[in-house]
Amino acid sequence: CVHCSSASGHFVFFIIYATRSLIIQIHQFILQEDLNKKMLDGLLEFVKKSAASFWCRDDDWMSRMRASEIPTAALVLGVNMPDHTITFESMTELLHDSLTPFVASVQAKECTAMKQLMQKVLQRLMGTNVMVDEDEAEADLGFHTRDCPQKRVNCSLSALCDWYQSATKKSPVKSPRKRLSSSQSEFLQSPPVVVIFRDLEAFSPQVLQDFILVCSQYVHQLPLVFIFGIATSPSTIQRMLPHSVSSLLCIELFQSLSCTQHLATIIDKLFLTSKFHFKFSAKVLQVLVGIFLYHDFSVCNFIKGLQLSLLEHFHSQPLSVLCCHKQEALVHAQQLNDRDVERIQQLPSFMRYVEEQVPEEQVQLLTSSEHVKGVCQKLLKSLHKYHKNFYPALRCLHVLTSILPKYPLGKQIRELYVLCLEKKVWETQEYDSAMQLIRMLAKDELVTCLQKCVEILTFCKSKKLKKVGQQLQDITATCEKLDSKKIPTDSRKMMCTWLTACFVKSVVFCTQFPRTHLYPPESQPLYEVWYYSSSGTVRRHLNATPRTSIQTALSHPYCYLQNEALKNDSGIISSAAPDICIIYKLHLECGRLINLYDWLEAYATVATAAEGKDPSAIEGGKVDELKHARFIRAVSELEFLGFVKSTKQKTDHVARLTWGGC
């Protein structure tokens, strides 16, 4: 760390960072749980129900019809597969804890054939059991010795049935969770066997069909339940399985939250709140959202970006020690050392603040470190206050503008947020057009919006905003009152003026409100403490372009080697450049095949000239050894980098592997 003054200082940042990333993880965890809670609850209910129906099978016609159907839950999870891991993990855990010890989760790439699939399922089911019944050491041991040779010999579902019978008999009412009531004892005696197919699309249809067919034969003895993880759409099942097979399944569909909704929730919970002090500048947020929307749809990667920027922020900005809860920050501010005070004085936002002060104050701020600390505390307080007001105001504005046609200020709140971070939102054209559209809103639409605003404002902590909320409520109340009253004809005119007055008031509110609260954070002194703004770093580390870098280094060595001999206008290279650059440049002139001899000769000409000799001196294949060696090295380096490869098409030729920039 370049900036860190001491090891202890470094340590402090690290600790803070560590706690913070912990907070993020926890937040993330809660979110994940919350988001999928609905789906998981539904799933749990489904498994429970299907298992129950397995045992309380009446002799009625319906259940006999369903007898050979395997209950199946199809989970539509979205296209980013790596993100599903967390969902599946929490699901397995949940099933394990509350319903059944028999859960096997399989992935397509480990099951390319029926045999392997069967083997994996059996292994996981039986293995799971071993892990669960840890106190039954004897059975455990016996199981192991019996299991290993048996698996190879007898890898069939009938073996599984036998095992299931014995396992349920052996561990009677061995409740995985104690809080399950005794009324479920019958249920616990025969917990369902759940098989999770994590990535249904990747399975070979034939394997899947066979497995389902086989399983349907045993459905009377084994309470099987399938769970399909689907990335694309439920129609995949129809596409993969013929009717004869899919008719054996009793499918219920579960839809998870889409990843964009997931992202919106994360931004909402982590950024649009004054509780979490680390903030992104507009650019960084745009970069991360861009990576999400245009590259991977991965919420996990977004979180990774967040963690990285958090780390970078704490690593590169020593003043980030002040980026924490108000009380803590005030204490930290009191303890700042002289160097930190100097750093504060050098912050652009602080310098702007100093310039605005009266001369005596300016002198104080520039000389007395104690005074700076005091002012710093004051400024930190106001920074906290500013954020307390900022987010409710932002939400209000979003409520008002998100119903407008064509969404002049963006449909998602994050778009509006970026806009507000960048500049004074009320000075933009989009804002003007939005305000014009608000004026044209129907009364009841406007009133509904305003009521939502009132809700937001009354729940926030700031007194100032609460007051505004109160005023707004008065307006809406009057509006409604006027609406509900039977208006006698004579007083109608008067009512109209009342109504207009209310309307004007509310519109004035809409236009004035943001001006007082939605100043961009750059306007706040000390904002650098909270805001991370190096979008380039984030992009470089997460979304790198290795090939561009290599090609830049080859064609423009001056970008990396600041030597005057290499300095030139763009696109120009001198003969004094490193060998590999010259070789690269020469190879760009060639077509599909490159004649090595010509290449060598061309290189020798350049290299001789670079030494200040007359290049025409080389005649008839006389190339000195050193140049030959340098040529060989450069060519093998290009080969190593993947620009050329050897070919047998023609003697002493190499093939070019790149085409233009591709």
Place this chain on the structure above:
Amino acid sequence: MSPAKRAAEVSGLYVRFVGDAEVLEHIVERREGAKVPKGSVQKLLALKEDQGPQECEGSVGEQDYLDALGTGATAGEEDGGGGGGGSSGPGGSAVFTFQTAKRSHKMAQMASEMARAPGRTVTFCSPGSPEAAGSPSRGSRGAAGETRTPPKVRPTGGRGRDVRSPAGESWASRLNSFLPQGRKVRFVSSTPHRLRKRLAAPNLRSESDSDLSPSHSEDEEDDDEEEREEKEELREAELTTPSKVAAAALYRTPAKKPKKGLEPSLVEEYFTAHASSKVTTSDRTLQKLQTPKLDQETLARLLDGKPSSYADEINQLNKEHEKFFSKWMLQLQLGFNVLLYGLGSKKPLLERFRTSRLLGVTHLVVNGFFPSITLKSILNSITVEVLEHQGSFRSPVEQMDFIMKSLRQDPSLQVYLVIHNIDGPMLRSEKTQQALGQLASLTNVHVLASIDHINAPLVWDQAKLSLFNWLWYETTTYLPYAEETSYENSLLVQQSGALALSSLTHVLRSLTPNARGIFRLLAEFQLESRDNPSYSGLSFQEFYQRCREAFLVNSDVTLRTQLTEFRDHKLIRTKKGADSVEYLLIPVDPATLTDFLEKEDAQ
């Protein structure tokens, strides 16, 4: 620049230049791959010395294309490039240039241009554009021009010569190979007299056809020429009579250039160039070299101790990267893995990191560029060296499971994996990367790796990327890939065969005397027929016959078993001939084979 000229330029007038050879080409259909007479390069060289400084503007075509491409390349460049020196890199258009169709001796010409002016510079921003020099006609045309009309105006400034050719222009002219090679050159000099010559490709064939009709008389052209001279004080340094015809004619009837319509897409361009299997390169081979092929040792000796001319800058660059060490360490500990990319060997950098930061902790160095590295060897070193497990495993999967389990059970054991070239040829397979990714995803395994191949990122899909959890670092070092490339079987390096020889002797030593005899038989036969260029191997039947005669085998089953063993050890190769007979061949060069037999005899 005279006002008239400026006006002409603004209104889109172009002076077009068509060389005599091009006119000829235009009438008689051009033959592809016409060879340049030898020595033309040198001739050209001498001539070009006299030319005024010239510069061509980058044409609109390329820019348009890049605009259409969107910000992709350029935006990436903004952030991606220039990280090393802190300066912003050049635009994407400059980095990703477009290649033109092959011109013979293009490279030689480029080289001579670079060479001629060591202090000066040559631009390459649109490499291989149809600079006339590349085409066979250029030499003669230049010569004629030189003798006929010596330039009246010559730049006096000592400005360096910049040659840049218009890429977009070249595109247009490349589309139809029968179109004459266009040339668009703008003269710029620091003197007040600005020479400006614009030569563009005649885009409409019919138009130029009519213009080039033989009815134009010489006088007429001369008039035109004079007229123009009066107007613009412009001198064409290289004009010959026939080309004047064309130039003047075109000047008289300037046509609008339908540039956009003629621009082919990059894809079309690609397929046009790759459609024919015809190769238009010269037939010279390295045999012509008087210096013999160098072997690995000589190469190393020659290159050793020859510091680069930019040693200071390179050192400074590497010092910059070393500042990241503490950050890498921190990020590794926090669950990220670090991936280095950029030009130059990153091995020394990683080694310095290892020696300065990892000495006290468990770490494993994997040389991914090593040609015989396997996943099994990596896993073995983890199980044996790190986990100190002595058992063997039935399959890599089982071994992986064991490693994962052991490492999960012991979170206090922190393992650092330093992988030089995780994109190495032996590690590229899906399974290997999956296994490495699984290792990397463990919380107590920290991976620090480097990549060099330009297509290396293609090794990972979304799932693997999430396993690896990379943080990318650009570390351009400009250091030579000395160790990395020493394993590569470069075309230019004479293989000493030492490795092949030792492997041969080692394997054979473990075989039965009969088996050795069988191999010897094959080797001898191969040496006997080494002068036969069409020798494709010994057929199985014949080989069996010979073996029987030598009492080495008693049935063809025995021989087949033996051959399978050889094949498994890569001692022999079998090939199906045209008559579907199996041919056996030892894939070792004759010299090594002779050495081997001699060694065997000595024993």
